[in-house]
Every structure is written in C-alpha cells, then in structure tokens.
Amino acid sequence: MSVRTGSRRGYWLYLVPSLLLFLAVIVVPFVMNVGASFTRWSGVGTPRWIGLDNYTRLLADERFWESFQHNVGLIVAMAIVPTAIGLVLAAALFDYIGRRFGARTASALRAMYYLPQVLPVAVAGVVWGWMLHPSYGAVNQILGLDLDWLGDPDLALATVMGGSWCGSSSAIPSSSSWPGCSGWTRPTTRRPRSTGPRGGGSSGTSRSRRSGRRSSWCC
Known part of the structure; x- marks a missing residue:
C-alpha cells in the first residue's frame, strides 16, 4: 500500500x-x-x-455597456450557436444522411464541411473581405445589393456573427461529436442459451450471445 x-x-x-x-x-x-x-x-x-x-x-460609461453587449453577442455567436449547429449537423450526418444515402456520402459531406477549417484565419479573413466588399464583393453581386457589410455600424456586428456561423467555427464542435456519434451503440441485452449436460449432449456448453443489433446513433 x-x-x-x-x-x-x-x-x-x-x-x-x-x-x-x-x-x-x-x-x-x-x-x-x-x-x-x-x-x-x-x-x-x-x-x-x-x-x-x-x-x-x-x-457610468455608455461605451462600456455598448462594448459589453457586443462582447456578449460575439460569445453567443462564436461559442454557443456554433456548438449547437455542430451537434445538429453531426447527428444529421450519422443518423440521417449516413443511413439514408450511405456512409460514403456522409464521409464526403463531412470532409467538405471540415475543409474550411484547414485554412489559416488570416486567409479566411481576406477571402471574406473580398466576398463582402461593397464595390466588387460576390455577396452584393449575387443579392443585387449595395451594402457596406463591414463598414456600416448597423451591419458590421451581425455580419461578423453570421460569418462565424457560416464559416469554420462550428466545424470543431461538429468534428468533436463525430467519434461519439459513430461509436455510441444502443444498449443491448444478453439472452443466455441452454447448456447441455456434460458428456451427454452433442451441443455442449454454448456461449451466450447478444440480442439486438448494433446501430450508430447520436444525441
């Protein structure tokens, strides 16, 4: 001891x-x-x-409370919402898409969803800046708008929050849930089989086997 x-x-x-x-x-x-x-x-x-x-x-400073509200919004947008989205997408990949369309389709979608995560943050920021540019940005061109998404004080915070949802911030919570979704199994029960007499029966002692099938599930 x-x-x-x-x-x-x-x-x-x-x-x-x-x-x-x-x-x-x-x-x-x-x-x-x-x-x-x-x-x-x-x-x-x-x-x-x-x-x-x-x-x-x-x-007593109004700017402090304004920045405090912005920080709370960013915490919700970059921590709580991506985690919820990641869990929902992980469950959908394994419980719905994987069963309905096959494991290969689920694996391909999983790789496509995680692909933006391999980009450096600086590169992703530059790409988003190009897409949201007020003059030649792809977002304004597709939607037919003329908005300064990152320069307008009324739109900047919502744009950053929406970009975090559409970007790679929810890929990490989702990828963290993938092993659990693929490895969890439904509880099974054991059904013992009859054991024959020693030396007398041809069946002998048989092992008990599990009843019920294994199936991957999440949440």
Whole structure:
C-alpha cells in the first residue's frame, strides 16, 4: 500500500513545470491587473491609489455597456450557436444522411464541411473581405445589393456573427461529436442459451450471445 502511494506521489512532480508556467503567465498577471485597477497609472512612474474610482467611471460609461453587449453577442455567436449547429449537423450526418444515402456520402459531406477549417484565419479573413466588399464583393453581386457589410455600424456586428456561423467555427464542435456519434451503440441485452449436460449432449456448453443489433446513433 505504501509503495503504491509513493508511486502516485511521484506523478505530481510532472505537474510542477506546468503549474509554474500557469502561475507566471496567468495568475501573476491577473493579480497585477486587479491591483492596478485600483490605482491611477499611465504605465510610467509611481501608481497612485484611487480605490474604486475607475470602476465607478466604468459603470457610468455608455461605451462600456455598448462594448459589453457586443462582447456578449460575439460569445453567443462564436461559442454557443456554433456548438449547437455542430451537434445538429453531426447527428444529421450519422443518423440521417449516413443511413439514408450511405456512409460514403456522409464521409464526403463531412470532409467538405471540415475543409474550411484547414485554412489559416488570416486567409479566411481576406477571402471574406473580398466576398463582402461593397464595390466588387460576390455577396452584393449575387443579392443585387449595395451594402457596406463591414463598414456600416448597423451591419458590421451581425455580419461578423453570421460569418462565424457560416464559416469554420462550428466545424470543431461538429468534428468533436463525430467519434461519439459513430461509436455510441444502443444498449443491448444478453439472452443466455441452454447448456447441455456434460458428456451427454452433442451441443455442449454454448456461449451466450447478444440480442439486438448494433446501430450508430447520436444525441
């Protein structure tokens, strides 16, 4: 018992480098930022303690609440909605398309859906900029519109949110669900078969087998 406990304690030594890096990169800067928020400091010179004055000014600033709403919208658009879309598409690929049109069709659609994910973010941003350009963009040309999708304050946020849905942000949640969708099986029950007498019957001892068929399902 003591040998096993000692070997388990040795595992904690492997966590020390990661723990020190986490403290140096995450915890210490966070604590320093919290402390600096209670002072007036331009980055040069000695900080001057002002208490909660920065937070009082922040809560009374209209720009702060406007940017806060934008951040909440981006969190919903880039985290919650893509995850839901990814789960729905993964379930549709395996539970509907895979059964109705075959595994090859589902695999081809899965590769086509994940293909934009291999593009670098900078390249995808340039392509979206071309497509949404107000003068020669493909979106305006196809829809017959004359809109500045990324330059109009009333359209910019909705355009970025819609681009995240149509882009590759939902491919990662969907691909994370693919192994589960393809590997989960419906619960099965075992039905024991009769065992013949030893040495007397020709059947002998037979193994019990599962009843019910295996089928991939998701959600």
